[in-house]
Amino acid sequence: MCAIPVLTLVDLLSAIRWTLWCIALVTAAFIVRQAGHVSMPVRRTSALLALVTALLLPMLPDPGAALGRGVRIGALIASLLVTINLLSRAAARVPRVRVLLESLHHVSPSRRYGTLSLASQFFGGFLGLAGIAMMMESAAGQKKVGYREKLSSFSAVTRGYAALSLWSPMYSNMSIVLAMYEGAHWAGVLPVALVVTTLFIVLGVVLDRLSGAHRHAQADASAVTAKELVHQGWPVLLGMLGFLSFMVLTSRGLGLPISAVIIAGAPVAAWLLNAHLHGGGAPAYGTAARQVLLDMTSFRVMAGEVMMFMASGCAGIVIGSAIPNAWTATIAAAVAGSPALACLTVSGAIVLMSASALHPMLSAVIVGASLGPVQLGLPVLAHLSAVLVGWSLAIIVTPFSVVSALASRWSGIPVLVISLRANATFVLLALGLSACMLGLLACWMQR
Numbered sequence: 001m002c003a004i005p006v007l008t009l010v011d012l013l014s015a016i017r018w019t020l021w022c023i024a025l026v027t028a029a030f031i032v033r034q035a036g037h038v039s040m041p042v043r044r045t046s047a048l049l050a051l052v053t054a055l056l057l058p059m060l061p062d063p064g065a066a067l068g069r070g071v072r073i074g075a076l077i078a079s080l081l082v083t084i085n086l087l088s089r090a091a092a093r094v095p096r097v098r099v100l101l102e103s104l105h106h107v108s109p110s111r112r113y114g115t116l117s118l119a120s121q122f123f124g125g126f127l128g129l130a131g132i133a134m135m136m137e138s139a140a141g142q143k144k145v146g147y148r149e150k151l152s153s154f155s156a157v158t159r160g161y162a163a164l165s166l167w168s169p170m171y172s173n174m175s176i177v178l179a180m181y182e183g184a185h186w187a188g189v190l191p192v193a194l195v196v197t198t199l200f201i202v203l204g205v206v207l208d209r210l211s212g213a214h215r216h217a218q219a220d221a222s223a224v225t226a227k228e229l230v231h232q233g234w235p236v237l238l239g240m241l242g243f244l245s246f247m248v249l250t251s252r253g254l255g256l257p258i259s260a261v262i263i264a265g266a267p268v269a270a271w272l273l274n275a276h277l278h279g280g281g282a283p284a285y286g287t288a289a290r291q292v293l294l295d296m297t298s299f300r301v302m303a304g305e306v307m308m309f310m311a312s313g314c315a316g317i318v319i320g321s322a323i324p325n326a327w328t329a330t331i332a333a334a335v336a337g338s339p340a341l342a343c344l345t346v347s348g349a350i351v352l353m354s355a356s357a358l359h360p361m362l363s364a365v366i367v368g369a370s371l372g373p374v375q376l377g378l379p380v381l382a383h384l385s386a387v388l389v390g391w392s393l394a395i396i397v398t399p400f401s402v403v404s405a406l407a408s409r410w411s412g413i414p415v416l417v418i419s420l421r422a423n424a425t426f427v428l429l430a431l432g433l434s435a436c437m438l439g440l441l442a443c444w445m446q447r
Contacts, residue, residue: 007026011075042304069317073314085299116139117157155418163204167190167194173392176364176365189384189385243265316364346371350391350393351427354395360401
C-alpha cells in the first residue's frame with residue numbers, strides 16, 4: 001500500500017518509463033494479496049472491464065500508450081485516496097472538529113441547508129471523501145429531526161460534494177481530468193470551477209427554499225448563530241485553508257503537479273497533526289509516526305476500490321480511444337456552432353452513462369477521450385470544465401456511486417430516493433445553467 005503512492009509520486013516527478021510498469025506490478029500484487037477484502041460484485045465488474053480492455057487493445061494504433069495512461073489514472077486515484085485518508089483520520093481525532101460538526105446541525109432550520117452546503121466545501125474540500133463521511137455521520141446522529149429535514153440535510157451534503165469536486169485538488173476528479181489534457185493546470189481551471197461551484201450552491205439553496213422542507217420545523221431556542229459557528233470553527237477552517245494554501249504555493253513555486261504535492265504532503269501533515277494531539281515533543285513524534293503506519297495498514301480493506309480504479313481507468317481510456325471517429329463526427333456535426341449545446345452534450349452524456357450503472361469515473365474518461373475539444377470545437381478550458389460538471393453531477397444522481405451508498409447508509413433513506421429522486425431536478429437545472437455559462441465562456445475565448 002505504501003509502494004503505490006511512492007511509485008506514483010516518482011512517476012509524476014520523472015520521465016522514467018520503468019516506474020509505470022512497477023506501479024502495475026505492485027498494484028497487482030497488492031490486489032492479489034488482499035483479494036479477500038474484495039467483494040464479489042467488484043470482482044465481476046473488474047473482470048468484465050478487463051476483458052473489454054483486452055478485446056479492444058489490439059484495435060488501437062498504440063495499445064501500450066493507452067494502457068499506460070489507464071494505469072497512471074488508476075494509480076493516481078488510489079494514491080490520493082490513501083494519502084488524503086491518512087490526513088482525514090488524523091483530523092477526525094481533533095475534538096474541536098467533532099464539536100464543530102455537531103454545531104452545524106443546530107443552526108436555525110431555514111439556514112441549515114446553506115450552512116451545510118458551505119461547510120461541505122471545507123470538510124470535503126480539504127479532507128476528501130472522509131470529510132463528507134464525517135458530515136453524514138454527524139447528520140445521522142440528530143435524533144429529533146423529521147424525514148423531510150433529514151432528506152434536506154443529506155441533500156445539502158451530497159450536492160455540496162458535487163460542487164466541491166469541481167475545484168478541490170483533494171479529489172481524483174480534478175487530477176484525472178487534468179491528466180487527460182496536456183498543459184492544463186489546476187490554477188487555470190480554478191476560477192471557472194469556483195463560479196460553477198457558486199452556481200450549484202445557490203441553485204441548491206433556492207430549490208430547498210421552494211421545497212419548504214423546514215417550513216413546519218420547530219424553532220430551536222438554543223439555535224447556533226453564524227457568529228458562534230465562526231468562533232468555534234475558525235481554528236479548524238484556518239488550519240484547512242493553511243494546508244491547501246501551502247500545497248498550492250508549493251506546487252506553483254516548484255513547478256510540480258498539485259497531485260504530487262498532495263501525495264507527498266498529506267502523510268507529513270497527518271504525522272504532524274497526530275504529534276500535536278499527543279502533546280508535541282520527541283516522544284510524541286515517534287508515537288505519531290507509529291499511528292500513521294497503523295492507519296496505513298488499515299487501508300488493506302480498500303483493495304476492492306483499487307481494483308475498480310485500475311480497471312475503470314484502463315477500460316475508460318481504451319474504450320474512448322476505440323470509439324470510431326465517424327460516431328464522434330456525427331455528434332460533433334449535430335452540435336456544431338453552439339458551444340453551450342456542445343458542453344451540455346459532454347456533461348449530459350456522462351450523467352446518462354453513469355445512470356445506466358457505469359462507474360462515473362469510467363463514464364467521464366470515455367466521454368472525455370472520445371468527444372474531445374477538437375471534435376466539438378470547444379476551447380480546452382470549457383471542455384475540461386464540462387467533463388468535471390458531468391462527473392460531479394453523475395456522482396450524486398446515480399444510485400451506484402459511493403456517495404449515494406454512504407448517504408443511504410447513514411440516513412436510512414432508500415438509495416434511489418436519496419440519489420435519483422432527491423437530486424433529479426437539481427441535476428437537470430445544473431446541467432442547463434452550467435452549459436449556458438460554459439457556452440458563454442467558450443464564445444468569449446474564441447473571439
